Amino acid sequence: MNSKEYFKKIDEMLYHYFDLTLKKEIAGRSFDLYGFCRLDNERYVATRSVKIWEFIDYEHVLVRITGEFNIDFYSQEFIDEVVAELVDAHPNHHQSYITFVNIVESQLRPEDIQAIKGLKYSKTFRLGLRGWCDLRLIVVDIPRSQIYTNKAGKEVAESYESLLEL
Amino acid sequence: MGSMWLILISVACFLVAYMTYAKRLEEKWGVDKNQITPAHSKEDGIDYVPAKKPILLGHHFASIAGAAPIIGPVTAAQFGWLPVFLWIIIGGIFIGAVHDMGSIFSSIRHGGRSIAQVIDANIGRSGKQLFSIFAWLTLVLIIAAFMNVTAGAFVSTPEAATASILFIGLALVFGIVRQRTNLSLPLLSIIGIALLAICIAIGVNFPISLSATAWMWIFVGYIFVASVTPVWILLQPRDYLNSFLLYGILIFSFIGIIVGNPTIELAGFTSFQTELGYLFPILFVTVACGAISGFHSLVSSGTTSKQLDKEEDTRAIGYGGMLIECVLAIIALLAAAVITGGEASALLAEGGPVLLFATGVGSFLANIGIPAAIGVIFGSLTVAAFAMTTLDTATRLGRFIFQEYFVPEDEEAEGFAGVMGNMYFATFVTVISSAALGLSGAWADIWPIFGSANQMLAALALLSLAVWLASRGIKNTHIIIPMVFMFAVTLTALVFVARDNFLAANYILAILAVILFIMAVVLARMAFGFLAPEDDKAVEPGN
Incomplete structure (x- = not known):
């Protein structure tokens, strides 16, 4: 499977639950695909207009195809800028996931894989009262047909791995 | 007479009713297993989402069950155990469960619309405002009454007060750990239950003794914070852990009654007129959630009907859910009935219906090797936990109604309306009004309405x-x-x-x-x- 085919599969997978935009610029950098999902959780009594609580979860998926992998792309400063642009920690904000999906057309080196697994980013807003934001990094090694993720990305890795098998 | 026979008779009656009368209702009403429910025909991933029967039963039961099926029967036991027992069984089988099942079924045949939705869509602004005033006052009353009942329980059982405070802390930690780690829910639940037991053990050794007034003010602070804090921090994890308390009370008390077969000490019938009033109508108003309650029709037609996977699930969820609550009411009645008249009066005077219930539960649990003192704390903790759930839900709802009265959804809040529509101000007014009503004792006069x-x-x-x-x-x-x-x-x-x-x-x-x-x-x-x-x-x- 080549990178374009895999990209197409991601597009099809995200299509049902995400609003998708091709060629989106975020924090000054270009991404091949941007997916946005919002999940509203609320409780109402008797009628929908009588809402007694509400919280909202978000996921932003940023997909890019690159020839090689470079961990420096995911610097602390850049991630801070992405979070500042995409995350609105309003009173009903619960959690936001920023999921970077990097489709790499060349084989990853061992130090790349180490760097991917070690990448951590988490931010809380107002000591957690306005929720938090976590970073997931999913890197697709096309030549090896393998997925590598950071710790936060493990919970969604299976979805991306299944695309390689199709 | 042994209470074992009463619990077995009641469970047998409920099982027979479920398998026969409820089935007959299905046939009579035309429940059709091939009919597509609104959860499928209107599925939108928001309100209309089909849910499997066991899960929906759990959600429905958690919504209808609270402290009421415990407090009602214990309070009404003044008339003697027999009238209450008969009302729970007959009322539950022929009225309450039919009411709940019918509310769900009629709603799904009307596209999942609820009674309240129809009213909301059809009454004008004046009607809505009048209804809002009535609803807000009712909620202030509920908060005042439950604060009072729980304060009474904490005064009489300070060990339960400690356990309850620790339980809230446990819920907070549980919520954070669940959200921020990869630990599985089953594992976390086991740890949570174990820690719950430790909370009770700590409570036994470090009781917190305060006056009822002091507890009322603590509750004011607690419900203010609980109702403005995001739900994932406290409310959701606390409600999840609450469910274990509920199932624990049901299962352990049932086993304890069967094993020990405690003797019924309360008279079968005392008097047609007691402190509460005349048996008719007071018994049938006091024992509501354990037999029939109008509130259930709001739950049944409000959310449950929108998630019903198949029409044939109506029997299990509507009829069955109500009967499970009736079992809880029977256990509550027996908890009061196994205590001698003199001791029962003393317990009621000291700690109200909660202490009477908890003492009875303690005696049931003692039959299966759990020390009675622990059982009393467990019983008080369970009722207090449910009362607190009602407190912050009622506060949130009261706040919403207060805000909406002054600032309808499609208008902007400025000046006076902006102040009245502020979340913190609205919560403050609701909570303080409830505290004033609770501390004055006037709520006891209003409760019958x-x-x-x-x-x-x-x-x-x-x-x-x-x-x-x-x-x-x-x-x-x-x-x-x-x-x-x-x-x-x-x-x-x-x-x-x-x-x-x-x-x-x-x-x-x-x-x-x-x-x-x-x-x-x-x-x-x-x-x-x-x-x-x-x-x-x-x-x-x-x-």
């Missing part, structure tokens, strides 16, 4: 069900008889409430009772003409 209004809602739900069945050409005698009974209960209760309040110069309460009376009579009169089945209408599937 609330009970009557709740049962009036049940009568109205049965009325709408009867009218709908008639429109489909289905004989509805099995609904009309309970409906007439509930109207009789409600109207009689309101007459007594009006009379007593006029005599005590509480004119506002008296007038409120009169207004509710008139409303009920007018509605019944309007629907009277539609109650007879239309002979020329065949029962068509899907109608």
Whole structure:
């Protein structure tokens, strides 16, 4: 499977639950695909207009195809800028996931894989009262047909791995 | 007489009713397993989402079960155990469970719309504002009453107070760990239950003794914070852990009763008139959630009907869910009934119905090797936990109604409206009003009106069900008889409430009772003409 085919599969997978935009610029950098999902959780009594609580979860998926992998792309400063642009920690904000999906057309080196697994980013807003934001990094090694993720990305890795098998 | 026989008789009655009477209702009403429910036909991933039967039963039961099926029977035991026992069984089987099942079924045949949605869509702004005032006052009353009941329990069982405070802390930590780690829910739940047991053990050794007034003010602070804090921090994890307390009480008490077969000490029948009033109508208003409660029709038609996977699930969720709550009510009754008259009066005076219930539970658990003192704390903790759930839910709802009254959804809040519509201000007003009512003791005078209004809602739900069945050409005698009974209960209760309040110069309460009376009579009169089945209408599937 080549990178374009895999990209197409991601597009099809995200299509049902995400609003998708091709060629989106975020924090000054270009991404091949941007997916946005919002999940509203609320409780109402008797009628929908009588809402007694509400919280909202978000996921932003940023997909890019690159020839090689470079961990420096995911610097602390850049991630801070992405979070500042995409995350609105309003009173009903619960959690936001920023999921970077990097489709790499060349084989990853061992130090790349180490760097991917070690990448951590988490931010809380107002000591957690306005929720938090976590970073997931999913890197697709096309030549090896393998997925590598950071710790936060493990919970969604299976979805991306299944695309390689199709 | 041994209480084991009563619990076995009641469970047997409920099982037989579920397998026979509920099945008969399915056939009579035309429940169709091939009919597509609104959860599928209107599936939107938001409100209309099909849910599997066991999960929906859990959600539905958690929504309808609270402290009421415990406090009601324990309070009404003053009339003797037999009338309460018979009301729970007969009322539960022929009225309450039918009411719940009918509310779900009629809602799914109307596209999942609820009674409240129909009202909301059709009454004008003035009507809504009047209803809002009534609803807010009712919620202030509920908060005051539950704060009072829980404060009484903590004064009489300070060990339970410590355990409850630790339980809140445990819920906070549980929520954070669940959200921020990869630990599985089953593993976390086991750890949570173990820590819950430790909370009780700590409570035994480090009781916190404060006055009832002090506890009331602590509750004011607690419910203020709990109702403005995001739900994932406290409310959701606490409610999840609460469910283990509920299942624990049900299972352990049932086993304890079977193993120990404690003797019923309470008289079968004491008097037609007690401190509470006359057996008719007071028994049928006091024991609501354990037999029939109008509030259930809001839950059944509000959310449950929108998630029903198949029509045939109505029996398990509507009818079955109510019967499980009836079992809880029977256990509560037996907890009061196994205590001697003198001790029961002393416990009621010292700690109210919660202490009486908890002491009974303690004796059940002692039969299976759990020390009675631990059982008492466990019982008090369970009731307190449910009462606190009701407290912050009622506060949130009261806040919402208060805010919306001054700032309707489609308008911007500025100036005075901006202040009144502020979340913190609205919460503060609601909580302080409740505290004032609770501390004054006046809530005890108002509670009978609330009970009557709740049962009036049940009568109205049965009325709408009867009218709908008639429109489909289905004989509805099995609904009309309970409906007439509930109207009789409600109207009689309101007459007594009006009379007593006029005599005590509480004119506002008296007038409120009169207004509710008139409303009920007018509605019944309007629907009277539609109650007879239309002979020329065949029962068509899907109608």
